[in-house]
Amino acid sequence: MLELQHAHVAGRLEDINLVVTGGQHWHVLGENGAGKSTLLQVMAGLLETGSGNCWLNEHNTSDYTLPHLARFRAYHAQQHVLPFDIPAQQFISFYGQPLNTTTLPGALEQALEVAALLSKPLTRLSGGELQRINLTRALWQVWPAIAEGQGLLVLDEPLQGLDIRHQLTFMALIRQLVVNGNTVVLSSHDLNISARFASHAVLLKHGRIVERGNIEQVCTKANLAQAFGLVFDISNNQNALQIQPQWPPEAR
Numbered sequence: 001m002l003e004l005q006h007a008h009v010a011g012r013l014e015d016i017n018l019v020v021t022g023g024q025h026w027h028v029l030g031e032n033g034a035g036k037s038t039l040l041q042v043m044a045g046l047l048e049t050g051s052g053n054c055w056l057n058e059h060n061t062s063d064y065t066l067p068h069l070a071r072f073r074a075y076h077a078q079q080h081v082l083p084f085d086i087p088a089q090q091f092i093s094f095y096g097q098p099l100n101t102t103t104l105p106g107a108l109e110q111a112l113e114v115a116a117l118l119s120k121p122l123t124r125l126s127g128g129e130l131q132r133i134n135l136t137r138a139l140w141q142v143w144p145a146i147a148e149g150q151g152l153l154v155l156d157e158p159l160q161g162l163d164i165r166h167q168l169t170f171m172a173l174i175r176q177l178v179v180n181g182n183t184v185v186l187s188s189h190d191l192n193i194s195a196r197f198a199s200h201a202v203l204l205k206h207g208r209i210v211e212r213g214n215i216e217q218v219c220t221k222a223n224l225a226q227a228f229g230l231v232f233d234i235s236n237n238q239n240a241l242q243i244q245p246q247w248p249p250e251a252r
């Protein structure tokens with residue numbers, strides 16, 4: 001579905017080769033400035049590579065118009081600028097069909113609990129509440145494609161600001177969407193959540209790939225040490241890796 005060939009963005013990404021097949025669940029990992037957001041913007045068709053290619057369903061992403069992409073590809077940015085001080089449901093409805101407590105899909109409400117927030121002005125939401133509204137906006141925009149298992153969700157740090165329960169309910173929703181055939185690529189700083197939920201990962205450092213592939217293949221002590229400059233203890237618990245960094249001397 002998505003294929004990057006020698007993708008290069010000056011000063012930000014170098015020689016990225018990656019194949020994301022439809023129905024897979026990828027996490028993009030790496031330290032601050034590693035290139036995660038840049039890679040997601042390229043994959044979402046929002047940033048052109050200087051050289052190399054990004055193919056989406058066998059077309060170069062630059063061949064798509066934004067309205068065409070917006071029908072099946074959702075993009076959730078790491079940072080948001082509030083449009084106007086309007087109620088959350090009006091904001092979300094700009095991007096798709098009108099959303100209200102009647103049209104809100106049960107699966108979205110179960111994961112993000114936004115029904116009680118929809119009538120509130122955006123400026124009166126807490127940071128985590130606003131994140132839940134923004135995630136609802138991204139998914140609602142492509143909900144018809146998601147319902148057919150044809151959605152591509154490109155989510156930059158979707159768990160940022162969410163409390164632990166909403167992190168888990170949101171990831172459970174993502175897992176279900178992937179089971180239904182949708183494709184998800186998201187960035188995360190929580191290695192344990194990635195180890196539990198992702199099928200695949202790509203680990204970046206200084207804009208280059210350290211490792212890509214199955215999550216177990218990527219999250220090894222050697223790869224994580226190279227990417228983060230820390231020593232990790234890794235064990236297996238209930239078929240998921242548990243990844244614990246050792247305290248560096250300065251944090252003891």
Ligand SMILES: Nc1ncnc2c1ncn2[C@@H]1O[C@H](COP(=O)(O)OP(=O)(O)OP(=O)(O)O)[C@@H](O)[C@H]1O
Binds near residue numbers: 038
């Ligand atoms: N618009 C831009 N123009 C030029 N350089 C940029 C731009 N945005 C980011 N960069 C640089 O590109 C590199 C990769 O940034 P990117 O935002 O992709 O990192 P990241 O892995 O998402 O980091 P973080 O974990 O902090 O969000 C960084 O060195 C950054 O300074």
